[in-house]
Amino acid sequence: MSKISEKIIEKLKKEGIEKIPKWRFVFKRAFVWVSLVLAIVLGSFAVSMVMFQIINMDLDLLPRVAPAVGFGLFKIVPYFWLLIAVLLFVFVYFDFKNTRKGYRYGGGIIVGTSLIIAFVLGAGLYFFKTSERADEFFLQMPFYENMHRGREMIWNVPDRGVISGVIIKLEGDKAIILEDVMENVWDVNIEKIKIGKGRIDKNLFVGNRIKAVGEMISPGKFQADEIRPFRMPR
């Protein structure tokens, strides 16, 4: 044995250095993989929420409301879910790099694969209405509801012919009473509404959140050409 070898072996014995048990390595690796899978699933869920909120925007109404809301238009970007998705996929990137062979893959491959998984899984969750149900669930929470209300504002521009709010009363098939997000009450005439895309009848019930598209007659009075559910049905 050489001098250095002797020193090393002596040090191991003298200081009572022991091997780290295998279970600790197994546990550590399992933890990395479990957190990776969890982050991918949650990240994909966040992507599905982004999809849900973007797809459910009435993009055709944007030109109508845009001049009135100006930069307020940026409120429709689902920042909350976008931020969560980005944070989770940044975590996925670093967590994957921590797997045993993670370093073998370049940043482009990891980011590209993560994006594909996020979109495929996200689309799946959206398709099976998981994001819609989750959105309804989160709306019961005050912080989420407030955020949502902020976004809702841009769809409430009476002088541009769009109001949105909750139906508080039905007056036969001629009118509805609507309370908008600013808590103004509107008498909305629905005699002339188009049965737009087959979705009107289903949406006329008390408590439902809708958008009325038409013309403001006077403060508190609105002539609707079209009634849309606040969110597009699929």
Next chain:
Amino acid sequence: MQDLKNKTDAEIVKLSLDNDACFEELVERYEAKLMRYILRIASLGKETAEDLLQEVFVKVYQNLNDFDSQFLFSSWIYKITHNVVISYIRKSYNGPKFISIDDDEFYKNFIDLMPGNSDLPKELDSKNISKKVRAVLLELPEGYREVLVLYYLEEKSYKEISDILERPINSVSVMINRAKKQLKEKLNFLNS
């Protein structure tokens, strides 16, 4: 113990898990190689290098259960050595910088081993070659110096270097090319 001489590193690791005496064989197989590697990649005195070498073997011993036989043991032990040295360099950032190897052959070999060295100035064949290469190596960024050492002196493949430095193979190849380019430019500059 004599039987161990014919066994592979991975087999000895397996045996070492149950019998500490077998670990001595691993130490003997790698102490000289790793000592040389430490001295080649870092600007250290021999005593510090010895301390780091001890630290490497302690880490190897402690982590024996984490060795995965899908990898080469040599890549694994070089990776641990790389990490120990880098961690030491980062901690002692303001420490003295010098290359302790006095072996002129080391630097001459460096140039001889580099393919396409014909575009280097002929004067480099002179006696001063080792001084010049030493000076230039000192100026190279840590990572570049290390890939050149691993590839040309430790004779590791791209895949092994990728496992040691924990970088994608493409990135290793790019680093080697850039390091070679910088080394040549600096040698040319020094000679002009």
